[in-house]
Amino acid sequence: MKLKNCKRCGKLFVYNGIDLCPDCIREDEEDFKKVKDFLYQYPKASVFEISEATGVAPEKILNFLKQGKLEISSDNTGITLTCERCGRPINSGRFCEECLKIIRNQFEGLSADEQNKYAEGKFHISDRIKKGLK
Ligand SMILES: [Zn+2]
Numbered sequence: 001m002k003l004k005n006c007k008r009c010g011k012l013f014v015y016n017g018i019d020l021c022p023d024c025i026r027e028d029e030e031d032f033k034k035v036k037d038f039l040y041q042y043p044k045a046s047v048f049e050i051s052e053a054t055g056v057a058p059e060k061i062l063n064f065l066k067q068g069k070l071e072i073s074s075d076n077t078g079i080t081l082t083c084e085r086c087g088r089p090i091n092s093g094r095f096c097e098e099c100l101k102i103i104r105n106q107f108e109g110l111s112a113d114e115q116n117k118y119a120e121g122k123f124h125i126s127d128r129i130k131k132g133l134k
């Protein structure tokens with residue numbers, strides 16, 4: 001058993017692979033639910049409007065979107081989420097379809113060892129792209 005301080009509130013908790021204590025995780029889940037429900041009712045709401053209505057910080061809402069947990073409707077002009085690779089507007093996640101295809105192809109070109117590291121989160125394809133490796 002390993003104790004750790006929560007990255008957000010600093011409280012000591014039993015580490016289970018996540019840097020947040022159970023209270024903060026629960027808070028995130030509740031925030032996520034609020035944002036999701038609001039977006040369901042108001043698909044065209046901007047991040048600012050969602051934040052005002054739900055009390056969830058705009059950065060957190062953007063994070064939910066980047067994690068691919070939330071998707072905005074394509075006619076929502078209030079939220080600008082862009083592909084981290086080419087800058088094209090996207091509805092969810094971090095990359096556009098095109099770039100995902102390229103990244104997937106590059107992933108297939110990885111060695112078994114690199115694929116394992118990637119699955120463990122120790123290896124990032126975006127790092128590889130940044131370094132200009134093929
Ligand atoms: Zn906490």
Ligand SMILES: [Zn+2]
Nearest residue numbers: 083086096099
């Ligand atoms: Zn892209």
